[in-house]
Amino acid sequence: MFKKLLSIINTGQSDEQRQAAIYRNMLRDAAKIGGGVFGSIPQGTRREFFCLDEHTWVWHEEWSDDAGVQHVRTTRYDIRPHGIFKAQDGQPYSPVTSDEANRLASAALEYQRRVHEKFDPLIAAAQAA
Numbered sequence: 613m614f615k616k617l618l619s620i621i622n623t624g625q626s627d628e629q630r631q632a633a634i635y636r637n638m639l640r641d642a643a644k645i646g647g648g649v650f651g652s653i654p655q656g657t658r659r660e661f662f663c664l665d666e667h668t669w670v671w672h673e674e675w676s677d678d679a680g681v682q683h684v685r686t687t688r689y690d691i692r693p694h695g696i697f698k699a700q701d702g703q704p705y706s707p708v709t710s711d712e713a714n715r716l717a718s719a720a721l722e723y724q725r726r727v728h729e730k731f732d733p734l735i736a737a738a739q740a741a
Contacts (some may be wrong), residue, residue, distance in 0.1 A: 638731065643672075645730055646723045661723060667691045669720060689716055 628653050639662060646661030650671075653659050657675040669689040676682050685699045689708070696713045697705040708716070 642727045645726050649719050651720045
């Protein structure tokens with residue numbers, strides 16, 4: 613991760629371009645970290661879980677079944693003042709149950725813990741440089 617940041621910083625890009633590239637790379641890395649929140653990831657599966665913005669969480673998973681058919685599932689959780697709603701694979705938003713809301717809250721807290729554990733030292737090192 614730190615090597616990626618340095619390679620971006622040392623290019624001829626503008627400050628805005630560098631900041632956007634760093635943000636995208638950090639979001640990708642955080643999404644991978646978040647994928648592990650739900651347990652071990654099976655071989656051949658791509659799983660990501662991340663906070664897109666202050667109101668939106670995304671869980672994305674790609675896998676192949678035993679017949680080799682590729683599957684993709686994306687679930688967006690929208691945190692609203694009157695509840696938590698989810699949309700899966702382009703379907704309309706619907707409210708989540710209290711059990712699912714509690715699982716999402718637990719996953720979000722674990723995600724934040726893991727992401728801070730990974731990025732806080734990198735940010736501190738970059739600020740000290």
